[in-house]
Amino acid sequence: MGRFVDRAVSFLAGEWILNWSRHTVNGGTVVAARAACLTAWVYIPAFVLKTTLSTGRVAVFDFRQGLADVVDTLPWLATIFAGIYAIFYTRFSSQWTYLAALYNQIMQAQLSMPTDDRESRMGTLAAWKAGFIEDAEDLHLAAKPMFLVAVRQWGGEPLVAERYSKNTVGGKQRLKSLLDRLEIIGPSTDDNPEPLLSPQGHRCEN
Numbered sequence: 001m002g003r004f005v006d007r008a009v010s011f012l013a014g015e016w017i018l019n020w021s022r023h024t025v026n027g028g029t030v031v032a033a034r035a036a037c038l039t040a041w042v043y044i045p046a047f048v049l050k051t052t053l054s055t056g057r058v059a060v061f062d063f064r065q066g067l068a069d070v071v072d073t074l075p076w077l078a079t080i081f082a083g084i085y086a087i088f089y090t091r092f093s094s095q096w097t098y099l100a101a102l103y104n105q106i107m108q109a110q111l112s113m114p115t116d117d118r119e120s121r122m123g124t125l126a127a128w129k130a131g132f133i134e135d136a137e138d139l140h141l142a143a144k145p146m147f148l149v150a151v152r153q154w155g156g157e158p159l160v161a162e163r164y165s166k167n168t169v170g171g172k173q174r175l176k177s178l179l180d181r182l183e184i185i186g187p188s189t190d191d192n193p194e195p196l197l198s199p200q201g202h203r204c205e206n
Helices: 002-012 015-019 028-053 063-072 074-111 115-138 145-155 158-167 171-185
Strands: none
Touching: 002 015, 015 028, 028 063, 028 074, 063 074, 074 115, 074 145, 115 145, 115 158, 115 171, 145 158, 145 171, 158 171
């Protein structure tokens, strides 16, 4: 029962849009599509209730009257969409900011790591990178251009892959599927170090 409820809520909230295709990435377009989907679930029942419960209405389909009702309720539609879009975009923005901040912390830790103690700390750093990859995938941001290169490079590091496989359910296959998908989406990575990100998620020149 609980699983059914979760799936129903996920469907109504438009989360299926996030998995529409291998190229679908969380962002403004997806936020707008999800907002439109949820707006329909809210607006349509409200519209039906208004038009069927209005006093003096006859339960007969009238196309012209229906159009007039739609025009009358356009402010509802706009208000519902704006509210839902604001909620979704705020959530997306906070997820993006979190991931960008986590990326910066990992990069700063890696760059400031003492050379004489580097080997003993590589395990902790690998676990941190593995956590970043898992979060990037869960938040549907792994294929974002600014995160894609980091996910692919770190996911290709043996120690990171090992930590990911141990700490994530279905880790080995999940990581392989993710890297295969990113290989199709993005160009090949090079040996240049990843640039730092600003708190807003923009690349910073070193």
